Amino acid sequence: MRNIIYWNNFKRTYAFGSQIEIQGEESVFFENHLLTSGQVLATWVMQANYQIERNEPQLPLLYPGHSYRLHLIAQTWPAASIYMRIIFKDINGHVLKRQVIRGFDGNFTYPKTAHEYQVELLAAGCYKLHFKRLEIEEYGLTVGDDDYLFSGVMNNNEQTAVLNVIFTEPLARLQAELTYEGLLDRVTNCLVINSTLSNAKLYLDDKVKAKLQELVKTYQHVNLISYGPITNLTTWYYGRHFGKKVTVYGTNDFYSLKRYQKLFREYLHEMFAVDTDLLVARLEKLPKKAARTDLDLVKPLFNLETKLLAFPMFRKGEA
Structure with a gap:
């Protein structure tokens, strides 16, 4: 599972002389011409005091003894002028180990005696940064810069010219992916579209549109x-x-209509021409019971993927 980490807690950001422009959850511009090498620009933690910070922890829980890959997706000025540092602590908050990752990608092993950890972003001659996200996942899984991932056609059946395209539903801080065991084995001529982005920008992006036109x-x-x-x-x-x-x-x-309108405002400048009036008109016609999924703290408890089993292509023997 790929964990997505955004820069959304600015209480742990170096503010002196800094200009910070937030263009949505997935785009933060940071500029400071007074930075010295080794200065910590931002810190993400696994544990946080909500009473003080009014923000939840940003980093995922890791398994002791397991190996992971940390990947930074960003652009720096000058190029390659930033590095990352991981600090591991025991149950008493004492530092067990510090590991530096020079560049945008590196591996680490979570110590067996570690109780928590934090990730820091440090300057190495950097004066400007366009930050998109950090990614943490178990070592050996695919990590990349692509915002959208398209699988090949699975369970190919040459007897039918119908293709089944599944859009995976994004979850908070996790890459959109299908996890229900055996689900894809049920359907032929299947292609899956994933996204590493929060809300996937509603999948209303030129890359996705071009892929669908091709299909x-x-x-x-x-x-x-x-x-x-x-x-x-x-x-x-x-x-x-x-x-x-x-x-x-x-x-x-x-x-809810209000929430979709917020997403439109956030992503519209990066999307192809979307007729938002048409979308709004559709949402206004929804029955009230349909607009019930704003309970984000409860929603992850339900496995949405099992709803796919109601569709005919997921039932054995049906096209």
Whole structure:
């Protein structure tokens, strides 16, 4: 599982002489021409005092003795002028070990006696930084800079010209991915679209649109499949965009209109031309019971993926 960490706690940010511009959760510009080498720009922690910081911990729990990869997705001026440091502490808060990762990518092993850890971003001649995210995952899994990941066609069946495209529902701080064991074994001609981005920018991005255009031209028909409040909006939009060339299979899980409008404002400047009026009109027609998924503290307790089993292509023997 890939854990996504954003820069959203500025209480642990070097503020003296710094100019900080926040362009959404996934885009922070930091500039300071007074920085000295070795200065800590930002710190992320596994444990935090909510009463003091009014912010939850940003780092995931790690397994003692397991190896992990830490990956920074950012741009620096000058190039390669930043490095990372991981500090491991015991149950009493004493430092067990410090590990420096020079560059944007490196591996580490979580000490067996560690109780917590923190990650620091340090200057090495840097005066400007465009920060997108940190990624932590168990060593050996794929890490990359791609915002969207497209699988190959799985369980290929040459007897049908229909392709099933599944949009994976993003979860807080985790890469969107399908985890329900055996789920993909149930469906033929299946292609999965993942995202490393928070909210996946609703999957309304030029890269995704171009991929779907390619698939629609290649296959006789394409099924667009979704199962959560982000992806349901995605498939509805593309269903309108591609018309009779696609069929939409989605659930009745949606966010409130107010929340979608907030997402539109955040991502619109980076998205292709989206008819937001059309989307808003669709949301206004939703039954009240559909707009019930703003309870983010409760939602992760439910496995949304199991709802896919209600769709015909996930039932054995059906196309």
